[in-house]
Amino acid sequence: MNGLDRKTAVVTGAASGIGRESARRFAEEGANVVVTDVDEEGGRKTVDLIEDAGGNATFVEVDVSDSESVERMVDVAVDTYGSLEFAHNNAGILTGFSGIEDITDEQWERIVRINLKGVWTCMKAELPVMEEQGGGAIVNTASESGLVGMSGLASYSASKHGVVGLTKSAALEYADRGVRINAIAPGPTRTNIQSGLLSRASESPIPMLDRIRTAVELIRMVIQTRRMNFDTSAMRDVPMDRIARPEEMAGAVAFLCSSDASYITGHTLPVDGGQAAD
Ligand code: NAD
Numbered sequence: 271m272n273g274l275d276r277k278t279a280v281v282t283g284a285a286s287g288i289g290r291e292s293a294r295r296f297a298e299e300g301a302n303v304v305v306t307d308v309d310e311e312g313g314r315k316t317v318d319l320i321e322d323a324g325g326n327a328t329f330v331e332v333d334v335s336d337s338e339s340v341e342r343m344v345d346v347a348v349d350t351y352g353s354l355e356f357a358h359n360n361a362g363i364l365t366g367f368s369g370i371e372d373i374t375d376e377q378w379e380r381i382v383r384i385n386l387k388g389v390w391t392c393m394k395a396e397l398p399v400m401e402e403q404g405g406g407a408i409v410n411t412a413s414e415s416g417l418v419g420m421s422g423l424a425s426y427s428a429s430k431h432g433v434v435g436l437t438k439s440a441a442l443e444y445a446d447r448g449v450r451i452n453a454i455a456p457g458p459t460r461t462n463i464q465s466g467l468l469s470r471a472s473e474s475p476i477p478m479l480d481r482i483r484t485a486v487e488l489i490r491m492v493i494q495t496r497r498m499n500f501d502t503s504a505m506r507d508v509p510m511d512r513i514a515r516p517e518e519m520a521g522a523v524a525f526l527c528s529s530d531a532s533y534i535t536g537h538t539l540p541v542d543g544g545q546a547a548d
Contacts, residue, residue: 271299271527272528272529273527273528273530274524277353277356278353279301279302279356280358280392281293282358282359283306284303285310285315286461288520289358290516291516291519292360294320295524302351303327304327304329304330305320305328330343330346334388334389353403354396356407359393360410360411361384362384362388363384364426365380368422369422382432390436396408397440397444400448407527408450408451409527411453413433416430416434416453416455416538434455437453438536450535452537454541457542458513459513459514460513461516508545512543513543514542526539
């Protein structure tokens with residue numbers, strides 16, 4: 271990818287899944303990476319993977335819903351590597367199926383605080399630094415659920431629709447100020463958050479206790495879905511007939527940050543095996 275070498279990227283939610291692969295991809299492209307997450311052990315593992323492959327990375331424990339820790343993330347990037355050109359604001363949670371009337375205030379506030387407010391909090395800290403140093407590129411992680419409604423996943427879908435709107439608005443504000451802002455909308459991707467549950471259940475290196483927990487969680491979700499008569503369009507067929515690998519999201523992030531995407535801003539790119547076309 272053009273234009274990533276010797277620059278600096280921050281990635282939130284980089285202790286696993288899409289964020290980990292995004293961090294690894296930035297490093298493969300020659301960027302210094304600030305790996306951030308609430309999960310210190312997973313975050314340090316990501317740093318080890320990058321360093322073992324010859325890249326540069328540092329870990330900062332960050333809760334994206336806490337503006338002070340997000341500001342520290344940006345400070346560490348600039349203090350350690352001298353600049354901040356790229357950000358992948360990716361941290362997010364999915365809390366499972368719930369009817370509108372069953373979502374508690376606490377569940378609603380938690381999902382919106384992390385998935386939506388967290389992206390705003392990150393951009394608020396990143397944008398002034400990028401503008402002052404002459405430019406940058408940001409990619410936010412939305413979701414296919416940010417483009418279409420998802421029965422039983424209203425709070426998640428609402429938070430991700432918010433990320434799409436926030437991305438467009440920020441892109442307009444910064445279009446003539448040197449910072450491009452886009453989002454990706456992943457379809458079902460093999461990570462801990464969703465379909466990874468299924469694959470983990472069938473993979474042998476997973477300890478037996480984890481496999482039992484995974485199986486129980488899956489059964490619980492299926493029963494809940496059937497009992498509540500939810501439209502399971504959330505898991506509707508993928509035209510490419512497979513779920514995504516997190517590396518495929520990382521490729522889209524690297525492209526959107528690269529100079530090959532120099533005239534692209536304000537867009538949400540579905541990376542979904544064709545689902546959005548259906
Ligand atoms: P994941 O669970 O593997 O990764 C999410 C990471 O975010 C975890 O490491 C977690 O510790 C971290 N995190 C959670 N709350 C945080 C907080 N408050 N502050 C900082 N970090 C926090 O799952 P993933 O699939 O890699 O998820 C990454 C993003 O992709 C999320 O925003 C998710 O909504 C989105 N997404 C995933 C899928 C999918 O099918 N996997 C589909 C669409 C969108």
